[in-house]
Amino acid sequence: MKAYKLGKVGNLLSTSLFHACARLDMFGLILVEPEDTYVSLGYFDNIQEILDLERIKSLGIPVIRREIGGGTVLLAPGQVFYQLVIPKGLAPFKVEEAYRHFSKPVLETYRKLGLEVEYKPINDIVVKSNQRKISGQGAGDIHKAFVFVGNILLRFNTELMAEVLKVPNKDFVKKVLDENLTWVEREKGKAPDFWEVADILEFEFKKLLPLETCQEIPEEALKLAEKLKEELTSEELLFEETGRKHRLIKIREGVFLRNKRMKVNGRELSISMIVEGQAIRFCKLNGLEFENLEKEVVGLNYDQESIKVVLERFNAGFLLPLFWD
Numbered sequence: 582m583k584a585y586k587l588g589k590v591g592n593l594l595s596t597s598l599f600h601a602c603a604r605l606d607m608f609g610l611i612l613v614e615p616e617d618t619y620v621s622l623g624y625f626d627n628i629q630e631i632l633d634l635e636r637i638k639s640l641g642i643p644v645i646r647r648e649i650g651g652g653t654v655l656l657a658p659g660q661v662f663y664q665l666v667i668p669k670g671l672a673p674f675k676v677e678e679a680y681r682h683f684s685k686p687v688l689e690t691y692r693k694l695g696l697e698v699e700y701k702p703i704n705d706i707v708v709k710s711n712q713r714k715i716s717g718q719g720a721g722d723i724h725k726a727f728v729f730v731g732n733i734l735l736r737f738n739t740e741l742m743a744e745v746l747k748v749p750n751k752d753f754v755k756k757v758l759d760e761n762l763t764w765v766e767r768e769k770g771k772a773p774d775f776w777e778v779a780d781i782l783e784f785e786f787k788k789l790l791p792l793e794t795c796q797e798i799p800e801e802a803l804k805l806a807e808k809l810k811e812e813l814t815s816e817e818l819l820f821e822e823t824g825r826k827h828r829l830i831k832i833r834e835g836v837f838l839r840n841k842r843m844k845v846n847g848r849e850l851s852i853s854m855i856v857e858g859q860a861i862r863f864c865k866l867n868g869l870e871f872e873n874l875e876k877e878v879v880g881l882n883y884d885q886e887s888i889k890v891v892l893e894r895f896n897a898g899f900l901l902p903l904f905w906d
Contacts, residue, residue, distance in 0.1 A: 582608045582609040582610070582667070582790060582791060582792050582793070583607075583608075583609035583610070583792065583793050583794075583795040584609060584610045584612070584783045584786070584787070584792040584793065584794050584795060585609060585610065585611045585612065585795050585796075585797075585798050586612045586776070586779045586780075586783065586794065586795075586796060587611065587612065587613045587796075587798060588613070588614060588775055588776070588779075589613075589614045589615070589616040589658065589775065590613050590614070590615070590616055591615075591616035591617045592617070592807070592810065593617065593619060593643060593645050593810050593813075593814070594613070594803075594806055594810075595613045595614070595615040595656060595662055596619075596621055596645050596647055596656070596810075596813070597645070597806040597807070597809045597810040597813060598611060598613070598664075598798065598802065598803075598806045599611055599664040599666055599728060599730060600647070600648060600723060600806070600809050600813070601802045601803075601805035601806040601809055602666045602726075602802055603666050603723035603724050603725075603726040603728055604723065604724045604805060604809075605801060605802055605805060606724070606725060606726070607666065607799065607802055608666055608667050608668060608726065609665075609666060609667075609792060609795075610663065610664070610665050610666075610782075610783065610786050610790070610792055611662075611663075611664040611665075611666070611798075612661065612662070612663055612664075612779040612782055612783065613661075613662050613664070614658060614659075614660060614661050614662065614775045615656045615657055615658060615660060615662070616658060617643070617656075617657075618642060618655070618656065618657040618658070618741075619642055619643040619644065619645060619655075619656055619657075620632065620637065620642060620643070620644045620645070620653060620654070620655055620656070620745055621644075621645055621646075621647050621653065621654050621655075621656055622644060622645070622646040622647065622653050622819070623646075623647065623649075623650055623651045623652050623653055623654075623719065624646070624647060624648055624649055624650050624721065624823075625650065625823045625824075625825045626646075626652070626653050626823065626825065626827070627822075627823050627825055627826075627827060628644065628646075628819050628820055629747075629820070630747065630826070630827040631653055631746065631747055631827050631830065632644065632653065632745060632746065632747055633744070633745060633746060633747045633748070634747075636744055636745065637745050640741075640744065640745075642745065643814060644814065644819060645810070645813045645814050646813055646814075646818050646819055646821075647719070647813065648721065648723050648813075649719045649720055649721030649723065649728050649730065650719050650720060650721050651704060651717060651718060651719025651720075651730075652717065652719075652830075652831050653746075654717060654732075655737075655738070655741060655742045655745060657737075657738060657741075658736075659734070659735045659736030659737065659764075659766075659772070660732045660733070660734055660735065660736075660737070661732060661733040661735065661775055661778045661779060661782070662730065662731070662732050662733075663686075663687065663730065663731055663732070663733070663782050663786070664728070664729075664730045665683060665727075665728065665729040665730070665786070665790075666723075666726045666727075666728050667726060667727055667729075667790065668725065668726065668727070669722060669725065669726065669727045671727070671790070672727035672729070676703070676720065677702055677703050679720060679727070679729065680700075680702070680703055680704050680718060680720060680729075681700060681702070682789070683720075683729045683789070684700045684706060684718065684731075685785070685788075685789070686782060686785030686786045686788065686789060687706060687716060687718075687731060687733070687782070687785075688700060688706065689781075689785045690733060690778065690781045690782050690785055691706065691715065691716075691733070691765075693781050694733075694765060694769070694773060694778070694781070695769055696708060696715070696765065696768055696769070697709045697710065698715060698716075701714075701833075701834040701835075702834065703834070704717065704718040704719065704720070704731075704834070705717060705718070705833055705834040706718070706731075707833065707834070708763055708768060711763070712833075713760075713761055713762055713763035713833070714761060714762050714763070714832070714833035714834070715734055715762075715763050715764060715765070715768075716731050716732055716733065716734060717731060717732065718730065718731035719731070733765070733778050733782070734762075734763075734764035734765060735764060735765045735766060735772040735773070735778070736764050736765075736766050736772060737762060737764045739755050739758040739759050739762060740755050742755075742758055743755040743758060746830065746840075748830075748838075748840035748841075749840060749841070749842035749851040749867075750840055750851065750853050750867070753840065753853045753865075754838065754840055757832060757838055757855060758832065761832045761833045761836050762832070762833065826906075828905065828906070829856055829883075835857060835858055836855065836856075836857050837855070837856040837857075838854070838855060838856075839852060839853075839854040839855075839856065839904070840852070840853050840854070841903060843902060843903060843906075845899055845900060845902065845903060846899055848868055848869070849868055850866065850867065850868035850869060850900070850903055851866075851867045851868060851903075852864070852865070852866055852867070852903050852904065853865045853867070854878075854904075856883045859882050859883060859884075860880060860881065860882060860883065861878055861879055861880065861881050861882075861883050862879065863879065864878045864879055866900070866903075871895070871897065871900075873895070874891070874892070874895045874897060877891050877894075877895070878891060878904075885901075885905045888901065888904045888905060889901055892904075
């Protein structure tokens, strides 16, 4: 198996390439940094529910749907991606065990960069001192391969991430992102370059797998990646109905956001809410004066029946679709 250290790549190659390698049984580790800025949808994500398509279009940001799990992510320069493409038989059978196993080289990489981090099941890595997420990961099967991908966040633009999400209060969402996400430059005051990080990642992954260093990717993979890019960015695939309802947007493991606008009885209302664990930690309704209701909701378990009981006590059952739909 090869370790491909490719540096910065454009043309959405930082997503399309690992799909091509999986289809060609080209097993190994791909290390890349995006040269472009774009949005990657998770396999089950519903594009119309989760992304602000008008804003994305005005910003000229492409969208691609990958064939593995994990949430919607913003890819941009300043992120070093590790993409492991291996025969299925080399990965632990249980998904959580696979995440835990292949997170070990990533944890060690962050530690060598001077950050004390820990694995947070099922697919996050967080800074120990503040519990902010510094790496998100995804995994799944493509063709005959098990694919495990994630990133070392050297820098990250939370303002742009808030802009691309389909939320009414983008300033609030940016604040939530800033509270729950972090990156190397923020934690250390400076960030290394791609090659320093890639060297560490390669060294650590070689402790788990027999990898041979390679600086160039075969032309066959590049040609297939170009073809797959057209498929993965097609409207047919992007707007494919996945059946998933996005009541909450995951910010990090255990912290979720509901930031929704809708018309209720002819009035334009919106809600900004943070759910931590199973409980509502913050709630703000916009468009109606319901301060006491907001206070009653905070601390409540986030489930339909619990919310319904409180709303009915305030003669506000009509607000249920705003909390839960």
